[in-house]
Amino acid sequence: MRVSALVAALLHKPLGNPAQNGAKFFCTADILEMVKDRSWLTKVTNTINQHWQRQNARKTSPVSAAFVNASFGKFQRILASSGE
Numbered sequence: 001m002r003v004s005a006l007v008a009a010l011l012h013k014p015l016g017n018p019a020q021n022g023a024k025f026f027c028t029a030d031i032l033e034m035v036k037d038r039s040w041l042t043k044v045t046n047t048i049n050q051h052w053q054r055q056n057a058r059k060t061s062p063v064s065a066a067f068v069n070a071s072f073g074k075f076q077r078i079l080a081s082s083g084e
Helices: 003-008 028-034 038-060 062-082
Strands: none
Touching: 003 038
């Protein structure tokens, strides 16, 4: 799992206030609580899928990467407008 993708999407928060390029630590108890929430799991799954779509698109061609990045931006705007 890409924890950095979850932190970037604000779905998971490291303990303390670590530097952007520093090691980040997470509370296991918090993670176990969040795993019980089905809507959080859905958001995490979508975030991870989109992360790998973008990563794979970058490997195939610049045009497909631009499309996936544009689609992701649209998805973020939809989430923001729906209040999630």
